[in-house]
């Protein structure tokens with residue numbers, strides 16, 4: 526079983542929360558990291574209990590440390606950052622990261638490509654959200670647990686190197702692109718020429734980036750199949766599959782060992 530590290534959705538769309546959770550668990554997902562604004566996160570926890578690991582999305586260009594603190598004190602396990610008006614590593618954002626580090630909560634960064642609109646205001650650049658930016662944040666805040674969503678698409682190598690090398694950084698292959706690349710390509714990244722680099726696969730998390738709470742649709746199944754193919758391609762041990770499928774997420778979001 527696994528925890529989905531990156532999900533969205535409106536929890537009010539489900540009529541029967543207990544039945545929905547059971548359906549997800551039967552299909553291999555035990556719990557989800559839900560990334561939504563604070564109110565929606567809290568509503569989801571109220572309806573779905575421990576199926577939800579709430580992570581509040583905030584407007585990082587407007588938020589201050591107080592808002593970050595409010596999210597965590599209200600019960601969120603971390604805060605999601607996206608669409609910065611300056612590179613993620615810019616000093617203007619440091620108070621947000623410092624507050625999370627102080628509270629022992631996690632930072633989830635959108636990394637890499639984003640479906641931009643034309644003439645956005647403020648303008649957003651992919652380059653501000655690449656893994657290299659997160660690497661600088663990770664060094665400045667060494668006790669801050671960081672999850673890089675989407676493996677810095679398309680700067681895959683960069684994300685691989687950063688997650689491997691920085692103890693406090695993890696990454697997932699969520700989103701619409703990574704799982705469409707050849708399993709061979711990923712197998713080559715984590716096990717070049719068939720030699721597993723254990724420290725690098727140890728920092729990977731299972732993740733989909735799909736919308737949940739659509740009672741008859743379970744689109745995360747394609748991601749499950751992709752990860753399982755990758756595990757098989759590199760002959761990953763049961764212990765390491767557990768690390769990727771759930772243990773890393775429990776560690777990042779400071780959930781008790783089971």
Ligand SMILES: [Zn+2]
Nearest residue numbers: 531532533734
């Ligand atoms: Zn997302």
